[in-house]
Amino acid sequence: MSDIDRLFREYFTPLVRYLERQVGDRDSAEELVQETFVRAMRHEMRINERAWLFTTATNLLRDYARRDQRQRRHHEHIQHEEFERERDSIRSAMETPADPSPTQQALYSLGERDRSALLLCEEGFSYDEIARMIGLSPQSVGTTLSRARKRVLQNYESLTRATQIAGGTNVES
Amino acid sequence: MSNPEKDSKLILHTSNAPTSGDAHISEGTASAFSDGELTERGVERVLAHTVDCELCRELVEETQRMRAAVSELLAASNALTARDALGRNRVQARVLQIRDDSLARNSVIDDAVTSINKRTRINLSRPSIWRNRTAVIATTGIVVLAGSAIAALTARNDERVSRLFPWAADSAVHVRMAYKKLPAVIITGTVKSEEGFPISNAAVVVMGESLSRGIRTDSNGNFDLGGLPRTAVKLEIRALGFKTTTIPLQYHDANSLLISAKLVREVLKLDPTVIRPVQKAHK
Numbered sequence: 331m332s333d334i335d336r337l338f339r340e341y342f343t344p345l346v347r348y349l350e351r352q353v354g355d356r357d358s359a360e361e362l363v364q365e366t367f368v369r370a371m372r373h374e375m376r377i378n379e380r381a382w383l384f385t386t387a388t389n390l391l392r393d394y395a396r397r398d399q400r401q402r403r404h405h406e407h408i409q410h411e412e413f414e415r416e417r418d419s420i421r422s423a424m425e426t427p428a429d430p431s432p433t434q435q436a437l438y439s440l441g442e443r444d445r446s447a448l449l450l451c452e453e454g455f456s457y458d459e460i461a462r463m464i465g466l467s468p469q470s471v472g473t474t475l476s477r478a479r480k481r482v483l484q485n486y487e488s489l490t491r492a493t494q495i496a497g498g499t500n501v502e503s
Numbered sequence: 504m505s506n507p508e509k510d511s512k513l514i515l516h517t518s519n520a521p522t523s524g525d526a527h528i529s530e531g532t533a534s535a536f537s538d539g540e541l542t543e544r545g546v547e548r549v550l551a552h553t554v555d556c557e558l559c560r561e562l563v564e565e566t567q568r569m570r571a572a573v574s575e576l577l578a579a580s581n582a583l584t585a586r587d588a589l590g591r592n593r594v595q596a597r598v599l600q601i602r603d604d605s606l607a608r609n610s611v612i613d614d615a616v617t618s619i620n621k622r623t624r625i626n627l628s629r630p631s632i633w634r635n636r637t638a639v640i641a642t643t644g645i646v647v648l649a650g651s652a653i654a655a656l657t658a659r660n661d662e663r664v665s666r667l668f669p670w671a672a673d674s675a676v677h678v679r680m681a682y683k684k685l686p687a688v689i690i691t692g693t694v695k696s697e698e699g700f701p702i703s704n705a706a707v708v709v710m711g712e713s714l715s716r717g718i719r720t721d722s723n724g725n726f727d728l729g730g731l732p733r734t735a736v737k738l739e740i741r742a743l744g745f746k747t748t749t750i751p752l753q754y755h756d757a758n759s760l761l762i763s764a765k766l767v768r769e770v771l772k773l774d775p776t777v778i779r780p781v782q783k784a785h786k
Contacts, residue, residue: 338595342590457535470531476531479566480569
């Protein structure tokens with residue numbers, strides 16, 4: 331009981347942050363965190379609980395992405411104007427931006443593995459841990475990260491430049 | 504740059520290998536350098552090399568710049584707010600609810616199994632079997648099916664069966680008894696605050712020997728727990744903002760209990776949410 335309390339206190343915020351950056355919205359992130367903790371309770375606590383939680387979250391994310399993609403494909407099948415309009419109105423009602431922020435879009439331009447490596451590094455995991463968590467060789471983590479960062483920055487810049495040209499003023503600082 | 508892959512391996516993983524002072528720095532090494540992932544020796548080599556090599560100095564500086572820029576970008580993109588503590592409590596409550604629900608489901612199965620096991624005197628002495636729920640459920644299923652099939656046959660006074668399985672009549676009775684013995688208590692009640700306001704969504708958990716079942720109160724603070732075995736000994740009521748209260752259960756041969764609980768308020772102190780940039784410790 332107190333163990334659960336402690337887990338939540340210590341890891342909830344970093345996990346939500348990590349997952350929100352991965353999936354782009356808070357609600358899905360919280361859902362995934364919930365599932366992560368449910369699994370944590372069903373398993374005996376292991377040696378490195380922080381790495382365990384993030385690995386579990388990353389694996390759940392993969393399932394989520396697959397499901398999301400399937401849903402999107404399904405939506406495309408049944409897609410008609412009404413559906414679109416309805417969704418847009420729901421979105422504006424919820425005050426969530428219909429389009430992901432440039433940062434988010436830049437992150438999406440990365441492959442799943444590169445994105446995970448980058449975000450796990452942001453969470454303070456070491457190269458060795460990252461390698462183990464996402465199945466890279468320890469030697470290639472540095473190169474992967476370097477390329478991922480370069481790509482994110484390039485994409486971010488081209489995206490914000492495009493917005494500026496289009497007359498948008500709402501550019502993230 | 505000469506053979507970058509080999510360089511990074513040298514610096515990252517074989518710290519006692521001879522360092523070639525004039526080898527250029529690879530992209531991966533520059534990244535490891537800016538993330539504080541190099542060994543002391545590796546750092547020294549990068550520093551020594553970049554004194555003379557302008558190309559590598561630029562690479563390292565560029566890598567460090569990119570690292571900082573990405574961190575900044577990410578930090579700005581989802582600024583964490585006080586909403587955080589709220590979300591944490593909400594998700595934690597949901598997780599606990601899921602746990603309580605699954606505990607409740609499992610304990611009902613446990614009770615049935617223990618009870619049937621006692622009556623039919625099946626000796627499943629290996630504890631590993633009991634740890635495996637699927638095996639337990641399957642065993643129960645087989646026992647119950649076999650038991651009821653035999654019971655049905657013996658009920659028709661089939662003499663052939665009795666001849667073949669002289670123990671059958673006996674065990675069939677036991678299986679039926681096991682079912683009869685199962686739950687008979689209903690616990691209903693309300694949960695209110697000291698001032699008499701109903702508390703909704705409070706967790707009510709019944710606990711006893713190998714038993715733990717939970718439910719949440721509705722919007723009027725009412726709860727209803729049926730089909731409880733008499734092994735339940737206490738009721739625990741948890742609600743956010745109130746002290747957890749435990750109520751001992753006494754049946755006195757009654758088949759239903761009416762509980763009205765009053766919870767005492769408790770000021771919950773949440774930890775402050777500290778927002779700060781992630782700074783990596785240098786290895």
